Amino acid sequence: MKFNIYDLSSFTSSINQTLMENCSPFWAVTIEMVLVGIAILSFYAIVGLYLVYAERKVCAFMQCRVGPNRVGPYGFFQTIADLIKLLMKELIPIKNADKFLFNLAPFIVIIASFMALAAIPFAKGLHAIDFNIGIFYVMAVTSIGVIGILLAGWSSNNKYSLIGAMRSGAQIVSYELSVGLSLVTIVILSGSLQLSTIVEAQRDGWFLFTGHIPALIAFLVFLVAATAETNRGPFDLAEAESELTAGFHTEYSGIKFAFFFLAEYMNMFIVASIAATMFLGGWMPLHVGGWEAFNNIMDFVPPFFWYIGKTAVVIFIMMWFKWTFPRLRIDQLLTLEWKYLLPINLVNIIIMSFVVLMGWHF
């Protein structure tokens, strides 16, 4: 089996070949699906846990504290300990709650983020499904998550949960537009909806640079709208602790609460990786068209690390937002979307189309 860290497609295709030689195509595909599932599941758990840890550390440093530092070196195992604690907690049944929907809701939220993860290109060849409408698919499945949130709020039989869920619904319906339109701006530039093509098109420079002004505006709009879409601060009205106890997941305990919690961080990871893929070139190393020596040096870093690094930068910016800005009121939230982000976005799409038509991009 060949393993080349710079191009994992040979590795994945050699696995495929071995399986195809040894069993029928049906079993080969089944085994591949199970393998991919396990890989994504473990990736999910690790990333989820360590994002929680990273968030607590970042937040602590921004507030002049040290954050978790007792479990393991620098508190590295703190979130694992927290997870074990949550696993052992009692699942409290709620009186007069709609049992079926109440239990279903966390799974919808978590499955939505799982499905999105499948279409994200992690590195060259490390890509579960390469749809030709990849970015459209990712946007579609990430918005399924809000159904889970609405169900959670509705079925808990608790007014705080319901208010939180309704806020979250209003928020996602409006911000979905901005996310979509800012991605459309980049789709205009790349001319493709397929994520692998989009990444490949950034070989000579990331879209953030080649698309210059309109791409930069689209990136900023995307950052704001994506933060709102994931229900993170300063747009965390759906769970506004000080007003709604915990919003839509007030009534959840134990592992079901942990599902919501993990899904929130995974959604952040997913939007950050979309931002990295669409604007910052995904796993593509930093290339400047024409500088051969520079490009070759950059190629030494394996694509997977480029991808993780870019995603981490975007995640850090989102955390920075959360721990700097105060929470918006619901009317301010909607004003921001409908009076500012949406018009800016629409104008920006026109500018981008014009730039592409005139060939003014690099």
Added chain:
Amino acid sequence: MRSIINYLKEIFGTVRALLKGMGVTGYYFVHPREIVTQQYPENRATLKMFDRFKGEVVMPHDENNEHHCTACGICEMNCPNGSIEIISKIQLTPEGKKKKVIAKHIYHLGMCTFCNLCIKTCPSNAIIMEQTFEHAVFNRAKLTKVLNQPGSKLSKGDKK
């Protein structure tokens, strides 16, 4: 036209203000020196409590085992939680006069809210706040303390 200019002005003004806020948090993020957290068990040897910290009520004694408490009971009356009990006894002075002296100044640390009232109202400044804070014990009875040391007596200078 004017409204468009105002609209753009508003956007840029907001972005500037938000960036300024992010600058502050970003500064703290890259300056770990600004961290104010006390890493308690590690810095136990060097930890210095701030001036107004109140740990427990104590009665200072000087080298002759003498204190200033006249057993007047004012602290007991002023304590809102009943954490102080004054047990006094009558002693005969060499001149043959009867005099009230302190037998036991009992202080219940477990009931004290560190309001400082006893210290403020003591007319002889016999008690003060100590800055100790490691008060955990395995038995609640240990939180009841007798502040005057055994065999101690009223300091000479305070005799009226």
